[in-house]
Amino acid sequence: MEHRKPRTKGSTVSDLDLRGVSRWYGNVVAVNDVTMTLGPGVTGLLGPNGAGKTTLLHMMAGFLAPSRGEVLIDGDATWRNPAIYRKLGLVNEREAVYGFLSGKEYVRASAKLHGLPDADAATRRAIELVEMADAQDRRMDTYSKGMRQRMRVAAALVHDPAVLLLDEPFNGMDPRQRMHMMDLLHRLGAQGRTVLFSSHILEEVEQVSGTVQVIVAGRLAASGDYRTIRRLMTHRPHVFAIRSSDDRRLAVALMASDSVAGVTLGKDGLTVHAGDYGTFTRALPRIALDEGVRVRQLIPSDESLESVFSYLVSA
CATH class of the missing domain: 3.40.50.300 (P-loop containing nucleotide triphosphate hydrolases)
Structure with missing residues (x-):
């Protein structure tokens, strides 16, 4: 690039x-x-x-x-x-x-x-x-x-x-x-x-x-x-921080999605581990809409240079 x-x-x-x-x-x-x-x-x-x-x-x-x-x-x-x-x-x-x-x-x-x-x-x-x-x-x-x-x-x-x-x-x-x-x-x-x-x-x-x-x-x-x-590292899991109008309801729905490997519910929202960046970000709006949940914040939390570097060095 x-x-x-x-x-x-x-x-x-x-x-x-x-x-x-x-x-x-x-x-x-x-x-x-x-x-x-x-x-x-x-x-x-x-x-x-x-x-x-x-x-x-x-x-x-x-x-x-x-x-x-x-x-x-x-x-x-x-x-x-x-x-x-x-x-x-x-x-x-x-x-x-x-x-x-x-x-x-x-x-x-x-x-x-x-x-x-x-x-x-x-x-x-x-x-x-x-x-x-x-x-x-x-x-x-x-x-x-x-x-x-x-x-x-x-x-x-x-x-x-x-x-x-x-x-x-x-x-x-x-x-x-x-x-x-x-x-x-x-x-x-x-x-x-x-x-x-x-x-x-x-x-x-x-x-x-x-x-x-x-x-x-x-x-x-x-x-x-x-x-x-x-984002092109599709073979590596991606981590997202999510806050919504109903974190518990959204967490249950996300756990049923094939694009999600794991969900942690905390006081500051959800931490979601997704197997593929594109698949998850396309699935999330549909899941939230079906559940009547409003997504207020979606942040990729492992897109730092440190994350990229550690993945490349350990590959």
Whole structure:
């Protein structure tokens, strides 16, 4: 499922394509036959530690050659192609900064490496974007980990890239910094940039992006909107929270339906376990009408990203 955003004035919209990509180290397969296309917007790369997320990001960024397959940005291979860095920004997981530099000097060095004609103006804009102007003249070894992370994002954005790759970008951030970074990623995606960030924290991905690429044991296990993915898992039970005008009467009627595996009656309504999402949601209105019961609330209670992730990992 692809989500296309409008073009921005300052950046050219770019697509990132992986075609049958694998990467192995001797007999160890880190990434196995991954195919995906990422366009403008924010996408979460989700998977447990060791799933292959970092290896995948490094191939996207041109740091690693695929053992098989192709990684392309706008049709150009990322491996051994320095020209792609004009449109690509990367914040990798390993933190490597020169502590003796001020934040401003660090970001300006990135601007100079990109050969920007007005490095000072680009540095100022990037630092303002991550809200670090008040601390830009301090040495980076005096920063907290979250502050260093934000300055690293500024360095990755200094040349106004169309594609931004971030490996565990929220590491070390306090709650306020996390909320700011989430808002920034939303804005970058809305501007038409292709933003991919990896995380093993379900809450982070769920808050930033509804669109996910789930990597399990080096393979692409699922792709698209996680709610849609959950609903397509017809072999897994679905759980619904229901409140109605007569919960007891509705519970008795639902127990007689083939689409229902179990019903629990509580003080806050019904918890219904259904074998198939579509069959149950089509049957419920008819059952309620036949019983003269008004359904006041119907909430799928296991459509969280955590639910999807746990199903995929245990599959």
